[in-house]
Amino acid sequence: MTDATLPNARRSAWIGQSVTRLEDRPLVAGLGRFVADMDRPRQLHARIVRSPHATGRITDIDCAEADAMPGVTVWTAERLGEVPRIPFRATKISGLEPYVQPVLAVERVRYVGEPVAIVFAEDPYVAEDAAETIFVDVEDDNPPILDARAAPGTFLPGISTEPVVVEKGYGDVEAAFAAAAHVVELDLATGRHSGIPMEPRGALAEWDAGRGHLDLWGATKRPHWNRDRLAEMFGLSPTCIDLHEPHVGGGFGIRGELYPEDVLVCMGAMRLRRPVKWVEDRREHMMAANHSREQQHLIRAAVDADGHILAIDETLHHDQGAYVRTHGARVADMSIGLLLGPYRVPAYAARAHFRLTAKTPAATYRAPGRFEGSFVRERLMDAIAQRLAMDPLELRRRNFIGTSEMPYQRGLTALESEVVLDSGDYDGLLTKAQDFCGWNDMQAEAAARRAAGEAVGIGLGFFVEKSGLGPSELVRVTIATDGEIEIVTGAASLGQGMETAIAQIAADTLGADYTACRVIHGQTDRITHGWGAHASRVTVMTGEATRRAATELHDRARDMAAELLDALPTDVILDGGRATNTATGDHVTLGQIAAALDPVSPRRGDRQPGLSAEAWFHNTHMNYPYGAHIAMVAVDTETGRTTVERYAISYDVGRAVNPAMIEGQILGGLAQGLGGALLEEFRYDQDGQPLSVTFADYLMPSSAEMPEVAIQILEDAPSPLNPLGLKGSGEAGVTAAGAAIAAAIDDALQRPGLVTRLPVTPQYLHARLAQFDAGGDA
Amino acid sequence: MTDKTAITLTVNGSDHHIACAPRKTLADALREDCGLTGTHLGCEHGVCGACTITVNDAPVRSCLMFAVQAEGGDIRTVEGLAKGDDLSPLQQFFIDEHALQCGYCTPGFLMLIEGTLRQTPDISEDELDEILSSNLCRCTGYRNILRAARRALDHARTTTPEPAA
Numbered sequence: 001m002t003d004a005t006l007p008n009a010r011r012s013a014w015i016g017q018s019v020t021r022l023e024d025r026p027l028v029a030g031l032g033r034f035v036a037d038m039d040r041p042r043q044l045h046a047r048i049v050r051s052p053h054a055t056g057r058i059t060d061i062d063c064a065e066a067d068a069m070p071g072v073t074v075w076t077a078e079r080l081g082e083v084p085r086i087p088f089r090a091t092k093i094s095g096l097e098p099y100v101q102p103v104l105a106v107e108r109v110r111y112v113g114e115p116v117a118i119v120f121a122e123d124p125y126v127a128e129d130a131a132e133t134i135f136v137d138v139e140d141d142n143p144p145i146l147d148a149r150a151a152p153g154t155f156l157p158g159i160s161t162e163p164v165v166v167e168k169g170y171g172d173v174e175a176a177f178a179a180a181a182h183v184v185e186l187d188l189a190t191g192r193h194s195g196i197p198m199e200p201r202g203a204l205a206e207w208d209a210g211r212g213h214l215d216l217w218g219a220t221k222r223p224h225w226n227r228d229r230l231a232e233m234f235g236l237s238p239t240c241i242d243l244h245e246p247h248v249g250g251g252f253g254i255r256g257e258l259y260p261e262d263v264l265v266c267m268g269a270m271r272l273r274r275p276v277k278w279v280e281d282r283r284e285h286m287m288a289a290n291h292s293r294e295q296q297h298l299i300r301a302a303v304d305a306d307g308h309i310l311a312i313d314e315t316l317h318h319d320q321g322a323y324v325r326t327h328g329a330r331v332a333d334m335s336i337g338l339l340l341g342p343y344r345v346p347a348y349a350a351r352a353h354f355r356l357t358a359k360t361p362a363a364t365y366r367a368p369g370r371f372e373g374s375f376v377r378e379r380l381m382d383a384i385a386q387r388l389a390m391d392p393l394e395l396r397r398r399n400f401i402g403t404s405e406m407p408y409q410r411g412l413t414a415l416e417s418e419v420v421l422d423s424g425d426y427d428g429l430l431t432k433a434q435d436f437c438g439w440n441d442m443q444a445e446a447a448a449r450r451a452a453g454e455a456v457g458i459g460l461g462f463f464v465e466k467s468g469l470g471p472s473e474l475v476r477v478t479i480a481t482d483g484e485i486e487i488v489t490g491a492a493s494l495g496q497g498m499e500t501a502i503a504q505i506a507a508d509t510l511g512a513d514y515t516a517c518r519v520i521h522g523q524t525d526r527i528t529h530g531w532g533a534h535a536s537r538v539t540v541m542t543g544e545a546t547r548r549a550a551t552e553l554h555d556r557a558r559d560m561a562a563e564l565l566d567a568l569p570t571d572v573i574l575d576g577g578r579a580t581n582t583a584t585g586d587h588v589t590l591g592q593i594a595a596a597l598d599p600v601s602p603r604r605g606d607r608q609p610g611l612s613a614e615a616w617f618h619n620t621h622m623n624y625p626y627g628a629h630i631a632m633v634a635v636d637t638e639t640g641r642t643t644v645e646r647y648a649i650s651y652d653v654g655r656a657v658n659p660a661m662i663e664g665q666i667l668g669g670l671a672q673g674l675g676g677a678l679l680e681e682f683r684y685d686q687d688g689q690p691l692s693v694t695f696a697d698y699l700m701p702s703s704a705e706m707p708e709v710a711i712q713i714l715e716d717a718p719s720p721l722n723p724l725g726l727k728g729s730g731e732a733g734v735t736a737a738g739a740a741i742a743a744a745i746d747d748a749l750q751r752p753g754l755v756t757r758l759p760v761t762p763q764y765l766h767a768r769l770a771q772f773d774a775g776g777d778a
Numbered sequence: 779m780t781d782k783t784a785i786t787l788t789v790n791g792s793d794h795h796i797a798c799a800p801r802k803t804l805a806d807a808l809r810e811d812c813g814l815t816g817t818h819l820g821c822e823h824g825v826c827g828a829c830t831i832t833v834n835d836a837p838v839r840s841c842l843m844f845a846v847q848a849e850g851g852d853i854r855t856v857e858g859l860a861k862g863d864d865l866s867p868l869q870q871f872f873i874d875e876h877a878l879q880c881g882y883c884t885p886g887f888l889m890l891i892e893g894t895l896r897q898t899p900d901i902s903e904d905e906l907d908e909i910l911s912s913n914l915c916r917c918t919g920y921r922n923i924l925r926a927a928r929r930a931l932d933h934a935r936t937t938t939p940e941p942a943a
Contacts, residue, residue, distance in 0.1 A: 030816020495880025
């Protein structure tokens with residue numbers, strides 16, 4: 001066939017295009033398959049009985065009524081027998097083993113919502129009925145610890161509720177403070193939040209006794225790691241367990257960890273020899289899935305007369321909740337490891353008190369440690385500017401690490417890797433952000449409205465994110481004889497659009513249509529290794545592995561095509577799903593090339609059979625995207641309500657694969673950031689009873705709270721750590737939201753340093769205003 | 779309470795003869811007895827709106843209604859929006875505007891908009907925005923959902939609605 005008019009522009013230049021998502025069609029048609037949508041023949045339904053007490057010794061679990069119900073099975077820890085505990089994934093900090101949560105409470109309960117028993121029944125309604133008859137008798141022996149700054153108590157005899165104090169730092173902090181012209185100190189706090197995906201968690205397990213094989217549906221985030229740990233816990237070979245990721249209704253870091261319920265559902269299937277399905281309700285989700293964010297920071301800066309930071313000293317109290325889960329002490333560790341953001345800090349000393357309390361255990365939630373840390377660091381920058389009567393943006397510019405200093409060795413670690421800022425033009429981005437949002441006009445408008453009696457203000461938060469966490473990712477790309485392209489990765493999809501981004505990279509590299517790509521993820525039976533979806537890593541890690549595999553396929557396809565087209569390989573280009581001889585215009589499709597490479601094809605010659613390639617990408621360092629949040633708020637001084645009127649985010653992502661999807665990530669992240677800044681908080685009463693376990697009490701933003709948001713995506717600092725220059729974008733919308741909102745509220749009320757705690761609820765603002773105006777500290 | 783009653787639910791124009799306990803919610807009956815799992819449960823107490831469907835063109839929370847209450851009503855779910863392989867304009871607007879990410883809340887938003895525009899095709903943009911604040915989404919930050927809904931509103935204003943199949 002001859003193509004008379006070859007296009008001038010490459011038709012398959014998909015990287016950088018805001019194409020629509022491959023994921024969407026089944027989801028708008030009601031054809032998604034989430035775990036609750038799946039059933040197995042003869043399945044039982046599980047329901048967890050949860051502790052109604054925050055702390056105390058279990059004296060009795062009365063199961064008599066449930067035991068008497070037809071078809072109902074009840075397990076307590078005693079009936080279950082010895083079960084290995086779920087181990088840690090983040091392992092650098094040792095000594096945490098005593099604090100690991102048992103799958104069902106043993107001897108003591110430690111938070112409201114802790115699994116105490118599991119009920120299996122033929123029908124989910126009956127399982128719930130049976131669970132409600134089970135009475136857990138608890139003797140309250142010690143009052144619950146509910147404040148991470150309170151003196152540590154006893155977890156077990158001889159074992160404190162402070163498992164570890166993580167220390168980091170470098171340089172001579174003491175000397176810097178002694179020489180400082182100014183010392184600025186702040187006492188700040190962030191509330192307790194969680195990701196709250198719209199889909200509750202669920203699990204469906206089936207044990208094939210004949211094959212000795214266990215299948216678990218409902219996995220996500222880290223399917224391969226979870227498979228390997230389940231294998232260890234059950235004494236099975238990893239080859240005897242497969243985890244399957246169905247559609248997943250949001251994760252945000254909290255979903256897809258290995259939870260007690262996952263283990264219990266698998267054990268139910270294995271011991272009862274029937275499939276077991278479990279889907280939590282919203283109330284249990286709020287009490288059982290990982291919490292995050294609750295920290296208290298005492299931070300001090302030593303500053304010279306010109307506003308240069310000389311040293312920072314930081315003491316963090318991290319409220320871990322009742323047990324240590326899969327992340328170990330990672331969030332506390334990275335909170336102080338990544339605290340310094342974009343600024344040059346010659347000396348630094350930080351200590352993170354990682355402490356247990358009688359609350360739901362905590363771990364990562366989108367931008368863990370950075371939402372909190374950016375709030376703290378940017379509050380500090382504003383306070384320094386105020387002390388020195390300096391423009392807060394100028395103060396930041398004076399302390400930014402310069403482009404000539406990149407890559408910049410922090411001398412700190414986070415997520416088990418050295419923090420090396422790979423690339424960035426912080427000063428340049430700040431200038432672009434000011435221009436983009438119309439900074440001067442916004443300031444003038446706010447000033448005019450304040451003069452007219454309104455409480456309107458503007459705040460800025462600058463941040464450095466991290467992304468592209470390794471260590472490795474493996475991808476297999478296969479072109480079928482019909483030209484369709486299958487990409488298999490051990491990464492995961494929680495709704496972020498990774499199928500589309502990976503398809504764009506594959507199709508761009510291969511010269512194909514991105515809609516011809518099918519991306520398979522989260523299936524342990526389809527690929528040997530995988531590191532999942534977290535830490536804004538998928539586009540970087542799976543993206544680069546995909547590019548490598550696709551590059552190999554491209555070259556092999558071109559070699560075969562050259563023979564089919566009687567051309568020199570250098571005269572053949574792959575574009576639009578076919579290979580074209582640029583000298584003649586003759587072409588063959590990718591499907592025809594794959595057919596020519598069939599193992600029995602006479603055209604194949606000595607070439608490797610089939611059109612399939614695997615590639616690894618290994619990466620020992622994260623990369624560091626960065627940006628600025630700018631908020632304009634109006635405060636109703638009567639009600640204490642803060643309205644976000646306008647919002648702008650400038651973000652350097654290195655290389656934007658799909659700008660519309662990146663905007664979507666940023667916008668969605670911002671909704672969670674604004675929730676954390678203004679609305680969301682898990683509160684507890686003095687007995688440790690949770691007060692925020694429904695959507696009526698834990699307030700998440702609706703569309704009425706979301707302002708119009710202007711988003712500027714920049715590509716000024718591609719990462720030198722991968723050839724496409726990719727950095728991640730999953731967390732940028734959250735990171736500096738608390739910082740920007742706090743600064744904007746200070747400005748609106750013309751009270752620098754007013755906001756010392758998130759979320760800024762009306763109740764908090766009223767109380768804090770009274771305290772501030774009386775001259776009190778936070 | 780657990781004895782089953784025979785009822786007929788008319789969903790997307792088709793009759794489903796099912797037997798369910800009086801306490802079974804409409805959402806559970808649609809999902810488990812009619813096999814229509816496009817209707818999702820997010821909170822089961824009427825706040826999040828993920829389970830929104832229409833009954834006689836009115837958007838309702840199917841988690842707050844018993845299946846037996848819906849007998850005789852014209853029940854519409856997300857599965858009824860497309861005609862065969864052809865997506866409805868509203869569904870296509872959601873794709874074009876990147877109005878979904880994980881897609882879990884999407885059926886509820888689609889049916890909320892569908893029912894609202896069927897009931898009040900002359901609704902103002904501000905009123906439509908107000909109604910959209912009754913459902914929760916945790917992924918998108920809402921702005922793209924609002925844009926897709928505005929396009930559906932424009933479409934509804936310029937076309938005569940077809941009777942549901």
